[in-house]
Amino acid sequence: MTARERGAAIDIKGATKRYGNFTALDDVSLHIEPGEFMTLLGPSGSGKTTTLNVVAGFTDLTAGDLAVGGNSIVALPAHKRNIGVVFQHYALFPHMTVGKNVAYPLTLRGMDKQARDRLVVRALDMVKMADFAHRYPSELSGGQQQRVALARAIVFDPPLLLMDEPLGALDKKLREWLQLEIKRIHRELGTTFVYVTHDQEEALVLSDRIAVFNQGRIEQVGTGRQLYDEPTTLFVAKFIGESTSLRGTAQTSGNETSLTIAGQKIVANGKLAGGGKPVVLLRPEKLSLAGTNTPPAAGQNSLTGEVSEAIYLGSGSKYQVTLRDGSVAIVRSSLEATPFSIGDTVDLRWSVVDAKLLADDDRADMTMT
Amino acid sequence: MSQTSHTPTAGGDHSRPSGAVQGPQRRLRLAAYPSLLAMPALLLLIAAMGYPLLTVTLRSFSDPAWGLQNYVWFFSTPVNVTVLWRTFSIAAWVTIVCVIAAYPYAYLMTAVEPRLRLVLILCVLVPFWVSGVVRTLAWVILLQDSGIINSVIRLLGFDGVKLIRTQTGVVIGMAQVLLPFMILPLYSVMRGIDLRLVQAARSLGARPARAFLEIYLPLSLPGVFAGAIIVFILSLGFYITPALLGGPRSTMLSTLVQSQVLSLLNWGRGGAMGVVLLVATFVLLALAAPLMRQRHKQASRS
Secondary structure, rough: OOOHHOOOOEEEEEEHHHEEEEEEEEEEEEEEEEOEEEEEOOOOOHHHHHHHHHHHHOOOOOOOEEEOOOOOOOOOOOHOOOOOOEEOOOOOOOOHHHHHHHHHHHOOOOOOOHHHHHHHHHHHHHHHHHOOOOOOHHHHOOHHHHHHHHHHOOOOOOOEEEEEOOOOOOOOOHHHHHHHHHHHHHHHHHHHHHHHEEOOHHHHHHHEEEEEEOOOOOEEEEEEEHHOOOOOHHHHHHHHOOEEEEOEEEEEEEEEEEEEEOOOOEEEEEOOOOOOOEEEEEEEOOOEEEEEOOOOOOOOEEEEEEEEEEEOOOOOOOEEEOOOOOOOEEEEEEOOOOOOOOOOEEEEEEEEOOOOOEEEEHHOOOOOO | OOOOOOOOOOOOOOOOOOOOHHHHHHHHHHHHHHHHHHHHHHHHHHHHHHHHHHHHHHHHHHOOOOOOOOHHHHOOOHHHHHHHHHHHHHHHHHHHHHHHHHHHHHHHHHHOOOOHHHHHHHHHHHHHHHOOHHHHHHHHHHHOOOOOHHHHHHOOOOOOOOOOHHHHHHHHHHHHHHHHHHHHHHHHHHOOOOHHHHHHHHOOOOOHHHHHHHHHHHHHHHHHHHHHHHHHHHHHHOHHHHHHHHOHHOOOHHHHHHHHHHHHHHHHHHHHHHHHHHHHHHHHHHHHHHHHHHOOOOOOOO
């Protein structure tokens, strides 16, 4: 049996959950491949945790279907689903030792003591906590508790592991180290992982694919690279990585859209399929700064602004440029580029092909969590 | 106080050499001896508890003459031993009834929305504000042979049940009066139990009943023990309720003490009864202590 075959495929179809007038999940559909590391990413209240609770069996669906390994599990109660769950606050049983905690799912399955002990040791070894079997959870640090919780969730070899912001309560250094541990464990087990987080960096580090949630819907599903380079909505573009969005008076001619911003005209390839208001989206590393006296190259757009913040990062520099319409652009430049300082009047330059045309959306501004 | 070089002595030292820093030092003095802050309560306890208890104990050995005659009398009179045993048995029954009644109620209090919780808390507290005598008289009305309970039972076609002036009646009345002392500690412990632990147990494969028995129940036991001890100890000393609801066959020790001290003016024998009750209670508590010792700390909710 190869590692990939041990994980189960998950199919969420038209999942809807309403609480009175509030719609927590709005017709969510998502397919997860066996053995895949899928991250549900979104701000708080976006429906990602609700989705996880639905899969775990803690929350019933108002409508829709849910299948694990091809079989619908909507009607199954949580204890019959055989799914591992890791909670944000560890949820270790405080009255049991680490060993008893990890053995609990095996005890429930009526396994004899010898087989149980062997699996407990194996699971604790995997999270590097084997020396702590006789300790109580209250005697462990947060990171250690979370590793025990992980061991408890994988010890019964579930085909699917759900993790609800498991590193949310830990400090940055520990979080980064545990991210790599989780990645390693995922590789070793071959189990399907569904991971909930609001931290886009964490999502990029861990995931095979990311589903971006917003207001109870999935905005886009794709690899980190796809979401960064080819966002389909302004919300996704702003949630993943840094970006600059430009708005202005729009005109469409042929397969080209132009925006007039404070008297200056810029162009972008393509046009919006719907009737929405267009926004030009630019990633910081696609932008460059130039003195206003140098003319732009062919195929380049140019907008005049003033440097309002200049940060030296070692590997390069980061600038904030306030444009004439008041909007702020974020620019990352390499070490070789000409340095500018706060107050300088500069031209913001980029190639037409590097700009992304997206429909405007006020909801996209609610990305802060 | 770190700025003083000599060891501070209890009670404060007035011999400290005066200097520029004396102002702030004087203000800090109370904070340096937090035990001083407990003095008012301590004095009250000594005056209102310690002194009378000492007197009662002393008189049990000295009234009318020095010696153990009061204790010899207590244990050689069969009715005293019977009543002592009955007192503990009634207290145990009251405790059991309270645990059974309070546990689901306290759980409900943790599960409902805040406004309903307030109503539930008020339901516990309002009877608390009504005098125990009034509540006991209410039980007389309910439990008497022609009372509501018996009327309903007869209406259903059964024979009437003797409730008033029986031990059952006493247990019912006392359990109702003491119920808040069980519900409140239980609620405060249950409120601290992280319900995600039960969810976690379910995700690991535990049926709801098993998740309750193996996770929730053990974590709520400190509340059960705390409530049980309060109710049990208060039951041992109950006087009004057994006197009003009970009959001669449900007399509790406090009634005997009352008749010895107030009717027969026999302070020695009454004191001996009190001391026996006190010692028996301490022995029971010492036996129960290992049950309550917990190695783990309660996991906080957030």
